[in-house]
Structure formats: C-alpha cells, structure tokens
C-alpha cells in the first residue's frame with residue numbers, strides 16, 4: 001500500500017494486514033480513529049499513513065471472561081494498549097508474556113471473519 | 124439555591140418480575156412521600172436511560188406511566204456520571220426558575236431483564252465500535268488496562284485494591300437493602316475468579332435490579348434541609364484508546380469546578396459518596412480528587428478512615444461494589460445514602476457529622492465526570 005494514499009486504505013478494520021493512522025499537515029498531530037479532519041486544530045489536510053507496527057506496551061489486561069460465545073474460544077487473551085512509534089495509541093491483542101514498557105511488533109491473526117492486530121515482543 | 128427535599132431507594136439485587144418503569148415508580152413513590160409532595164407538585168422530570176428499556180423518550184414514557192404532567196422533561200445519558208449530572212441539571216433548572224419541584228428518577232431490571240451475556244455485551248459498546256469492540260474487550264477489560272498502568276506508575280498493589288472491596292462489603296452488611304450479605308476478606312478478593320487482570324470478580328461491581336429517585340426543589344420541606352451548593356463536570360475522552368492519560372482523568376477538574384461554585388474547601392467535607400464501579404475506579408477517584416494521598420486509598424480503607432465512624436465516611440450503604448449496580452440508579456443510591464446521613468436517618472450506619480458532602484460519578488472509562496457538593500442546613 002502506498003503509505004500516503006487517502007481514505008481507502010485497507011487497514012485491519014477493513015480486512016487488510018495493516019495498521020493505518022492519520023496525520024495533520026497543519027499542526028502535525030497524529031491520531032488513530034479515522035475521520036476527515038484534525039481533532040486538534042480542525043484542519044482538513046489529513047493524510048492516511050501506514051504505521052511501522054512497532055511500539056511500546058502502555059497497558060495490558062488478560063481477559064478471562066470474554067463478552068460473547070465466539071470470543072470465548074480465544075480466552076484468555078491479552079488486551080494491550082500500545083504506543084506506536086509514530087505517536088498514536090492503539091488497542092490490540094498481544095502475547096501473554098508482554099509487560100508494560102516492552103518493545104513490540106505487530107502481526108495479524110485471523111479470527112472468525114476478521115483480522116486482529118497482535119503484538120509480539122520485538123526481537 | 125436548590126434543596127434535595129426527598130429521596131427514595133429500592134433494595135438492589137435480584138428483583139424478579141419488575142420492569143424498568145416498575146422500579147422507577149417504586150423509587151419515585153418513596154421520594155415523593157419523603158419530600159411530602161404529591162404528583163401534582165412535580166413540574167419537572169429528569170431521568171436517565173435503561174438498557175432493558177431502550178427508548179427515544181424515556182422521560183415521557185415514565186411521565187405517562189406514573190401520572191405526571193411536567194412543564195419540563197428530559198432524559199440524559201452519561202453512563203455512570205448520569206446520576207450526578209441529573210442532580211446538576213435539576214439544580215440549574217430550579218435555580219433558573221424553570222421548575223419548582225423536579226423529580227429525578229432511574230431504575231432498571233438489569234439483572235433479571237436480560238441474559239448476563241447481553242448485559243456484558245451492551246456495556247462493552249462504550250468501546251469504539253471499529254477499533255476496540257471487535258477485539259473483545261469488556262468493561263472490566265477497559266478498567267483492567269487502566270489499573271495495570273495506574274498500579275505500575277503509582278505503586279498500588281492488588282491487595283490495596285482489595286481493601287476497597289472489603290470496605291464496601293463491610294458497609295453493605297449494615298444496610299438491609301444491599302445485594303450482598305456475606306463478609307469478605309482481602310484473601311477472598313485475591314482468590315476470587317479472574318475477570319480482566321488485575322481485576323478479579325470481587326473487584327467488580329455486580330449487575331443488579333433496582334431503582335432510586337430524589338426530588339430537587341426551590342423550597343425546602345423537611346426539618347433538616349439539604350441543599351446543593353455547587354456542581355461541576357469534566358469530559359476528557361470517550362474511548363480508553365483516546366484517553367489523554369491513564370493515570371490522570373477529569374475527576375479533579377470536575378470537583379474543582381464544583382468546589383469553586385460551592386465556595387468551600389475540600390478539607391471541610393465530612394462525608395464522601397464516590398463512584399466505585401471497580402476497586403480501581405474508587406482508588407483513582409479518591410486519590411485524584413485528593414481525599415487521600417496517591418497510593419493511600421487501600422491503607423486508609425484498611426485503617427478505618429472511611430468507615431461510618433471514621434474520619435471521612437465513604438459510601439456507607441456499600442456502594443456499587445456491594446449495595447449493587449443497576450445502571451443509572453446505581454450512583455443515585457450514593458446520593459440517597461448521603462441524604463440519609465445528612466438528615467440523621469442512617470440508623471446503625473450513622474456518621475457523627477455528615478454536614479458537608481461531596482458526590483462524584485464517572486461514566487465510560489473514567490471519561491465523563493460529574494460532581495456535586497451538598498450542605499446540611501438546620
């Protein structure tokens with residue numbers, strides 16, 4: 001994928017093996033939840049970018065009690081918040097050995113009808 | 124100026140066969156009787172929402188059912204902050220002359236009105252529908268993430284969190300309406316079933332049925348007056364992925380706005396009613412607001428500081444953790460208990476001087492905050 005392509009980027013939420021974030025050309029803010037304007041300055045010069053997939057674990061919780069029958073097949077699973085090196089934060093699954101502060105790299109796992117971002121310890 | 128002239132509260136727990144409007148009606152009837160008011164005296168109605176009765180117009184659904192013809196009706200949705208936010212709205216409406224007597228009411232058969240999976244899934248939807256919910260987080264998982272970071276930075280242990288569950292249970296044992304009737308120890312909390320690390324089931328509030336109501340009036344009615352002297356809110360994010368920080372939220376900002384409006388000092392409060400959806404929620408709110416030092420909530424709870432006869436009585440009915448949590452009414456039980464404490468009606472739980480109270484609620488994942496200061500006037 002072209003790292004600078006606009007709006008149609010197939011990230012994991014749309015079935016592609018990528019983490020996509022956005023940046024503002026006016027104020028430099030980087031963010032994760034897709035929208036057509038900058039949440040900091042309101043500017044419309046927004047660019048979709050593909051993330052490197054590298055970051056640091058900010059928080060982690062091992063979920064034993066899954067919310068639904070389908071997800072029970074995965075439990076227990078580690079939910080992490082990862083600070084991406086590009087300056088945004090994202091939620092994902094992660095290897096159960098992960099601790100706060102660990103450097104991590106993303107891969108994608110297929111589960112039921114969707115792709116999930118999954119972080120392993122960086123080697 | 125506005126007065127809380129009456130309060131009503133049902134027991135919380137498993138209340139088979141009662142609907143949202145049944146529970147709202149039961150609490151509203153009790154609140155009107157407590158205030159010495161009739162239906163025809165109520166010219167304003169504020170209610171929250173119910174996951175078992177999702178409706179575009181819950182306030183007028185209830186007005187019709189209960190037999191009210193208010194000049195003003197409004198349903199608001201701020202998750203766990205709704206109870207305090209409804210109190211703030213009622214206060215502002217009474218002060219501005221829109222209404223003389225506003226009934227604030229909520230109720231929900233959250234436990235028996237749906238399956239446990241349905242309740243858990245509905246609540247998990249406070250997460251982002253595209254970027255979070257598909258990953259299978261739950262409300263405990265969002266708070267488990269917060270807990271992991273807060274404990275990492277602030278040096279709080281799982282045993283410290285457990286002390287707050289033990290405290291809330293100790294209080295609940297003194298209230299006949301509480302959902303839980305068995306004492307627990309720190310060891311019980313530590314050994315309880317893992318839910319979303321570091322949170323175990325005894326760190327989490329239950330799902331309950333119940334209802335609560337109060338009346339906010341321009342004129343006082345009872346012998347002992349309880350007035351709202353300041354209110355404030357702060358909203359910093361919705362989703363935990365977008366929170367500015369996992370160790371500092373909007374609680375201090377919200378309380379500071381309310382405190383400034385009230386014109387009092389935080390050290391003057393004598394009773395605290397603080398939202399406790401999880402042990403980590405209560406820990407963070409107590410420490411961020413400044414009702415104890417950072418990292419001190421657990422040891423203060425263990426030492427009796429927050430007991431009914433301690434220096435700062437806290438949630439003496441047992442809180443969400445042990446009185447129960449039925450949605451919007453959950454945090455309103457904190458207000459009802461505060462009112463009973465302030466008017467000397469808390470029976471065996473009575474604090475010696477509940478003359479000034481702080482109420483604080485949070486909704487979402489420590490996203491939305493609302494605070495109220497109440498003052499007793501004899």
Ligand SMILES: [Zn+2]
Pocket residue numbers: 024025026027028029038039040041042043
């Ligand atoms: Zn910008």
